[in-house]
């Protein structure tokens with residue numbers, strides 16, 4: 001409950017204790033920013049030119065993309081804004097577990113400012129955040145993917161439907177699992193909530209971080225089964 005409790009009071013806390021840089025904690029030069037210049041410069045943007053499907057860099061000599069081979073066929077396209085490097089792991093941790101929701105707008109603006117991500121967002125008809133299991137959402141007090149999704153639609157005017165996907169069962173933390181174990185862990189973990197907003201449409205699936213793509217793949221599978229025309233995956237960070 002601690003996360004939810006703190007999250008509920010964070011706007012109040014910000015008022016009394018102006019927050020430092022979300023990356024390194026140093027005092028910030030001006031109001032209205034979340035990162036110091038050094039942390040901002042430390043963000044490694046995702047390559048603009050890469051595999052047409054997943055966006056990751058491909059070997060010079062061939063067109064073989066190692067990531068795509070393991071991706072669920074239901075995922076039509078993937079883009080991310082930054083690598084999970086430099087200050088990004090700290091930012092994600094603070095956003096996800098410490099309720100630093102002011103980062104959502106920063107993530108959304110940075111993502112929308114990058115051409116490959118912007119093109120992907122423009123293709124979409126409806127934004128669907130990767131859902132948390134209801135129990136985990138209750139304990140955390142929020143779903144960080146939904147907060148990121150809402151920040152994106154505030155910027156782009158797109159439609160959002162957080163009820164389009166449901167996490168049907170809780171899954172183990174993925175951090176210590178191999179790619180194959182991750183796929184097994186999330187297989188069948190998602191089902192469509194109400195298909196109305198996604199049926200026959202291009203869906204933008206939003207999450208904070210992508211590692212192997214197992215979670216996005218399982219979500220894409222559920223969305224396609226419920227009749228989605230195309231499923232595009234967008235994450236702020238890629239590990």
Ligand SMILES: [Zn+2]
Nearest residue numbers: 021024036039
């Ligand atoms: Zn900093």
Ligand SMILES: [Zn+2]
Nearest residue numbers: 051054065068
């Ligand atoms: Zn690829």
